[in-house]
Amino acid sequence: MNPDILKERASATFDVDKLTYILDGGQEKTERRREIESMVFSNPDFDEVDPNFLSSSERYDQAVRKSALMIQKMREYGIADPDDIMYYKRCVQRDKPVPLDLHLGMFLPTLLNQATPEQMDRYFMPAWNFEIIGTYAQTEMGHGTHLRGLETTATYDPDTQEFVMNSPTVSSIKWWPGGLGKTSNHAIVLAQLHTLGTCHGLHAFIVPLRDMDTHQPLPGVVVGDIGPKFGFQEVDNGFLKLEHVRIPRENMLMKYSKVEPDGTYVKPPSAKLTYGTMVFIRAYIVADSGRSLSKAATIAVRYSVVRHQSEIRPGQPEPQILEYQTQQYKLFPILATAYAYTFVGQYMTKTYQRISGDISEGNFSELPELHALTAGLKAFTTWGASAAIEVCRMSCGGHGFSRCSALPDIYVNFTPSCTYEGENTVMMLQTARYLVKSYQQAKAGQRLSGTVAYLNDTGARRVQPQPVSARPVVADVNDLSGLVEIYKLRASILVELAAKSIQQELQRRKRQEEAWNNSAIDLVRASDAHCHYVVVKLFSDKLGEVGDAAIHSVLSTLALLYALHGITNNSGDFLQAGLLSVPQMRQISTSVKELLSGLRPNAVALVDAFDFNDKTLNSVLGRYDGNVYENMFEWARSSPLNATEVHESFHKYLKPLRSKL
C-alpha cells in the first residue's frame, strides 16, 4: 500500500462503510453486491484482455464471449433478482456497454409491455433462451429525438395479410441501434403504419433479420455495423435498410393498437402508455450520471494524493498535488456533485417506483410532472457529469490521457447520454414547456403542487429590478436552507423572465411557435435554474435522513460546497435578481475556500465510500493501493506495439529512406 494513501485513510473523520451503505441503499445491499463482485472477479473465465489493446473486431468478440458466459453462469447460479442481475452484469461488463444490452434492456421489456398473449407464446421463451436475439430499431439516419419524422413504412397488404416493411430513402435507414449490426437476428422496428390508404403513425413490428441457422441476412435485409464511434467500441451499433420486406400481420405488436385482417385500424386506449418507459430510462440515466462521475472523481482524488509535484515552500519536499488550492477547487466541487447526482438518482428511482403502481392502474396524475422533471434532470446531470469527467481527466496531467487511467473510457462511454434517450437541449425545452404552462396556470389562480409549487408565489413576489444589498434575502450565506430558498427564487424569476419574453414576442405579432423559438435561450436557462434548485433541495433533504453525526457533518459540508460553488458559477443571476448582495458574494468566495480546506482530510475517504472494486474501476491511476507508477510501467510493456522490439515499418520505410539520398 502506498504510504500517502494510507495516511489519507487514517485522517478520515467518519466510518467509510456506513457511508457506503447509504449510497447503496442499505447494508444488506452493500453486502450482496460485494458477494456477487467476489463471485465474478474470482472466476478467471471472466478475465479480459484490456480492450484498449484490441482491434474493433477483437473487442466485439471478447464482449460477446463474456456476455455468453455471463448468461450461462447466471442460469447456473439461478441469479434472478433484478438488483443481483444488475450487480452481476456490471462486474462482468466492467460498466461497458455490450452488444446484448438492447436484447435484455429493450427487446424483452418491449415484448412484455406490448406483445399480445399469442405473441408472447411465439417470441418470449425463444428470446429468453437466446435463440431469438433482438434489438430495438427506432432512430434513423435522418431522425433521432423527433420521432414523428421517422420515415420507415409498414404498409398493410390485405390480400396476403402481410406488412411490407420499407426504407424509402437513404435517410430512413435505421441507424445506431445497439446489437443491430452483427448480433441480432430479429428487431422490433418502429415504422409509420399505413393501412387502407391512411397513415396511423408510429407502431412497432417484429422483423426477422437473419437466418436462424446460418445467421446470414434474409432477402431484402441490408444490415451491418455503422463503424467506429467515440466510445461504445464493444457494441455493434447497426444500420438496417429494409427493401420491401414482407412480414405476417401477426408480427405487429398488437397489445394496444391493432390492424384487423381486413386492414381496419384499431386505436390504442391511451397515448400515455409509452411515457412510463421513457421516464424510467431517464431516471436511470440520472443515477448513472452520479455513478460515472463518482468513478472519475475516485480516480482523480486518489491520484492527486499519490502524485507529488513542484513546490509550495522552496526547499521542502514536493507536496501531494491535492495540497494545491487550484486542484481542490477543481475536484471537491465535483466530488460534491457526484454525491448530489447520486442522491438525485436515488430519489428519481424511488419516485418512479412509487408512482409506477399508479401508472399501471391507469392513474397518470403525477406522470406529467415526473416526465418534465426527468427530462430536465437527465439533461442537467449528463451535461454536468460529462464536463466534470473531463475536468477530472485533465486534473491528472499527462497520465489522464493514457487509456490506463480509464478516464478517457469513462468519458466516451458516458458522454453519449447527453444525446441518446432525448437530446439534452430538446429535453431542457420540454421541461421549460411544463414550467411555463405551470407558471401560466398559477397566474390564472390555479394552485400548483410538487416541485413547481414555488410558482404559486410569482404573483405575490415582484422581480427585483436591482440588487438591494441593504435588505438581503438570506441572512447567512452558510445556511443551507437559506440557499435552497434563493435557488428557488432564482428559478422562479427565470421562469417568469422566459414567460415574459414569449409574451413580448407575441405582442410584436410573432406567431406562438416563433415566439417560443425566439425565447429558447431564456427557456433553457429557466429549466437549468429549476433543475439546479431541485438538485440543491434534494441534497439538502437527504441530510435529514442521515442519522450518523460524523457522516451528517461531512455530507453537510459537501452540500454547502455544492450550493455555494453553484452560486459563484452563476453569480450574475443572483446579483441581477437582488438575491445576494456584493458583500455576500465576497463572503461566499471566502466560504468556498474554507470548505475546500475543511474537506481535505476526508477526500480519499469520501471516494473510498463509493466502493468501486479495482476491477470495475480498471484504472492504474485510481488503484485502491495507490501503487501507480510500477503498474503503469507494467501496463505499457504489455501494450500491442511492444509485441516486437522492432516494428516492421523500420525495415519497410525508414531504412530505405537513407539509401534514397
Added chain:
Amino acid sequence: MNPDILKERASATFDVDKLTYILDGGQEKTERRREIESMVFSNPDFDEVDPNFLSSSERYDQAVRKSALMIQKMREYGIADPDDIMYYKRCVQRDKPVPLDLHLGMFLPTLLNQATPEQMDRYFMPAWNFEIIGTYAQTEMGHGTHLRGLETTATYDPDTQEFVMNSPTVSSIKWWPGGLGKTSNHAIVLAQLHTLGTCHGLHAFIVPLRDMDTHQPLPGVVVGDIGPKFGFQEVDNGFLKLEHVRIPRENMLMKYSKVEPDGTYVKPPSAKLTYGTMVFIRAYIVADSGRSLSKAATIAVRYSVVRHQSEIRPGQPEPQILEYQTQQYKLFPILATAYAYTFVGQYMTKTYQRISGDISEGNFSELPELHALTAGLKAFTTWGASAAIEVCRMSCGGHGFSRCSALPDIYVNFTPSCTYEGENTVMMLQTARYLVKSYQQAKAGQRLSGTVAYLNDTGARRVQPQPVSARPVVADVNDLSGLVEIYKLRASILVELAAKSIQQELQRRKRQEEAWNNSAIDLVRASDAHCHYVVVKLFSDKLGEVGDAAIHSVLSTLALLYALHGITNNSGDFLQAGLLSVPQMRQISTSVKELLSGLRPNAVALVDAFDFNDKTLNSVLGRYDGNVYENMFEWARSSPLNATEVHESFHKYLKPLRSKL
C-alpha cells in the same frame, strides 16, 4: 451539391475568398497553399485508409509510410520554404500528429540551438538525412511541467571521460516523448548533471538508443511504446529506462554550458536562452486553438444547414436545425471565438517574429511580458477551444459521435494541448505572477507598458463596492471600444483583488508561499480576465486592418458577439464591480439574440472562408457539397466489422448458448 448548402452560399453578403486571404495572411499565401494542397491530394500515393478502421500497429505503420513518402517527395520537389513545408506536412498528415514530428520539430532545432560546431558536424547531416532519427526526452513518469523535479542522472566519470546515464527510480523513466517508442534511434535526454560530486541541474545529452543497422535497443536501454491514449494514435509516445548507459563526454550538448575533460563544470552565459523556444511553441499552440476550433465549427455549421429536424411551425416542412435559436446560440459564439483565436494567433506569431531578432542579439527586454502573455493565452485558448469543440460535436446529435464526423478525432488530438508544453493551471499562475508583480510595480510608482499598462491606473481607480447603475461606465453596450474598456477594468479589478488576497493572507502571518497558494483561485481568475481582455482587444484591433466594407461589417458583428457573449457568461464579475448595470445586462441579452439572427445568412460563408479542403477536414458531416447521408452509408459499409456478413463470434459463442439450455 446539396440544395440547402447552395442556398446558404447564395445568401452571403461578402466575398469569401477575400476573407480567406485575411485569414491566411495574404492572397499569395492562399494561392500557394492551394497549389500545394492540389499537389498532395492529386497524388494517389498519399491516399490513406481511414485510420479509424485500423489497429494501432496499422495506424502507426501507415503514418510512417506517409511520412517517409513525404520526405522523399519534398526532396524531389525541392520544397524548403518554411510555410511550404508546413502546408505540405498538414496535407500529408491531414492535421494528425505523427511519429516523426519530434525529430523534425525538436531534435533538429535543439541541435541547431545547442550543439557545438563539432557536434553539428557529427550529428546534423545524418539527422537531416534520416540515418539518425531522434526525439526529445524530457518528461518522466513522475514529472511533467515541474522540470526541476526530473530525476534522470548524467554522472560524469573523469576516468573514462564518459557520462553515465541512469534512471534511478520507476518514476524517473522517461515517459511520453513522441517517436521514442519505436521510431527513434537517438534521443536528446534531459538529465541532472553530476560532476565532481556536485549537481548542476538539467542539461541535454545525445543518447544512442538503437543499433543503427538492426534497430534493436542497445544494451542498458529499455525502450518501448507507452500504450494507447486519448488521441495521438499514430504516434509511438514512448518510455525510456536507462540502466547505467555510458556515453562519451562529447555527447553533452555544449554550446552554452560545458564539462571539461577533468570534470570541471562551466556555466552557461544566460538562463533566458531557452525561453524563446517555449514562447514560440506556445504561440504556435494559440494559433492551433484557432485552427482546430475552425475545423469543428465548419463541420457543425455545415451539418446544421443540411440536417432538418422537428418543427417550429406545425404542418410546415422540418426546418434546418440552424434555424433554432438554441443551435445558433451554441454555434455562433463559437464561430466568433474561432475567428478571435485565429487573429490572436496571428498577433502572437508576428510579435514573436518581431522580437526574436532582439532575442538572438541578447536583448530580452520584451521577453518577460511575451512569456507571461503566451503562457496565459495558451491556457485560455486551449481550454476555450477544447470545450467548444465538444459543444460542436454534441450540436451534431448522434452523428457527432461517429468517427466519420471527424469531431471525436479533432477533440482527442487537440485536447492534449491543455496539458503539454505547460499544464494550463500552472500557465495561468505564471501569468498571474507577472500580473501581480506588475501591479506592485505600478503601486510603487513604476510606469508599465505593453498589455499590462492598464495597471498603471489601479491607484487612481477605486474598486466600486456596488453596482452604480445611475452612472454606467459604458453608455452603449453595442459599442465595441466601450466593451474593450470594461473588459480592461474587469481585469484590473480582479488583479487587484488577487493581490489583496495575498496581502490579507500575509497579514494573517502566513508565509509568502502559503499566501500565494491560498489565493490561487483568485489568481487564476485574474489571469483569465486578463487574457479575455487581450483577446477582445486584439479582435477589435484587427478590425482596423480590414478595408473591405462587407467583410468589416461581418467581422464587426462577430467581434461584438464574442465580447457580449463573454459578458453574459461572466455577468457576475461585471455586475459585482459595477461595470454594467442590471438594465444593461438585459440589453445585452437582447443584443445577443439580434446578433445571432444577423449572422444567420453568413454562417456558411464564414466557415467556408476557413477554406479547409475536404480531405483535410475528413468529415462526412462537414463535406463542402453537403451530401452527408449517402456518404455516411458508404463509409459505414466499408468499416472493418462489415468485412464479413457473419462475425465468427456467432458460431463461437451465441449459437452454442442455445444448446446449453
